Amino acid sequence: MAIIRTDIVQGSDEWLTARLGIPTASEFSRIITPSKGELSKQARGYAHQLVAETLLGRPLLDTGANTFAMQRGRDLEPHAAAQYELTTGTETQLVGFITTNDGRIGCSPDRLIIGTRRAIEIKCRLDAGHMGLWIDGMADDYKPQAQGILAIAELAELDLYGWHPELPPICIRVERDEPYIAKMSAALREFLDMRDAMLARALASGWIISRPDVPATWTAVKYAA
Numbered sequence: 001m002a003i004i005r006t007d008i009v010q011g012s013d014e015w016l017t018a019r020l021g022i023p024t025a026s027e028f029s030r031i032i033t034p035s036k037g038e039l040s041k042q043a044r045g046y047a048h049q050l051v052a053e054t055l056l057g058r059p060l061l062d063t064g065a066n067t068f069a070m071q072r073g074r075d076l077e078p079h080a081a082a083q084y085e086l087t088t089g090t091e092t093q094l095v096g097f098i099t100t101n102d103g104r105i106g107c108s109p110d111r112l113i114i115g116t117r118r119a120i121e122i123k124c125r126l127d128a129g130h131m132g133l134w135i136d137g138m139a140d141d142y143k144p145q146a147q148g149i150l151a152i153a154e155l156a157e158l159d160l161y162g163w164h165p166e167l168p169p170i171c172i173r174v175e176r177d178e179p180y181i182a183k184m185s186a187a188l189r190e191f192l193d194m195r196d197a198m199l200a201r202a203l204a205s206g207w208i209i210s211r212p213d214v215p216a217t218w219t220a221v222k223y224a225a
Contacts, residue, residue: 001101002154008096010108011074018097018106021054023191025107025148028184031191034140037147037183039190047195054199069126076124080163081111084120084171088159092120098153104192107145107152117156119149122163130164138172144184146174151181 008014023031023046030046032038052060081092092111099106109119125133132139138146138160146158155176162170 003099005096016059021050022106025145028144028148032144032187034143037180039187043191051198073124077122080122084161107149109149120159122161133162134170150176
């Protein structure tokens with residue numbers, strides 16, 4: 001069962017806090033190889049990041065940089081969503097964060113399509129990037145994210161919608177790939193075991209203790225010899 005939260009805003013402090021230490025679909029390409037759905041060589045580094053987030057109780061300072069392209073995408077997203085609704089005759093709903101029932105993995109699709117088991121993921125890429133999406137379609141790099149959203153949110157379809165204010169839009173319908181989702185799920189379980197083992201090792205070191213006054217936050221201390 002998926003837990004869907006529409007009461008928080010993507011990008012807000014509450015949203016960032018809800019995601020701390022949790023692998024999310026937007027980063028699944030760092031966990032899973034796009035073509036085979038197996039554990040990636042980047043997975044260990046991503047696990048380090050999630051453990052650090054858990055211990056510090058905040059997003060890492062060197063991640064999530066607010067680049068021009070990212071800000072442009074945020075600014076254009078409402079226009080893209082409005083155009084999508086107009087051309088498809090659908091109504092969409094903002095969503096904050098969706099997790100599996102156990103809360104161990106999550107995703108944040110841009111919109112849910114009301115009255116359906118579908119979502120929309122909007123890509124407002126720069127000129128050349130949009131043209132590549134329009135001409136070549138969805139690259140394999142998007143597959144872990146797309147299939148991750150479908151699996152976590154228990155959806156049937158995802159529309160990958162590429163929008164540019166001066167170029168033609170592109171809508172790519174992504175359906176569930178059950179064999180890929182099965183492989184991805186196995187890789188995610190392996191990844192979560194690795195992350196949990198790292199966290200347990202950090203806590204067992206004696207350098208880190210829990211802070212009962214701040215839930216799910218930790219502080220590092222050095223014991224006297």
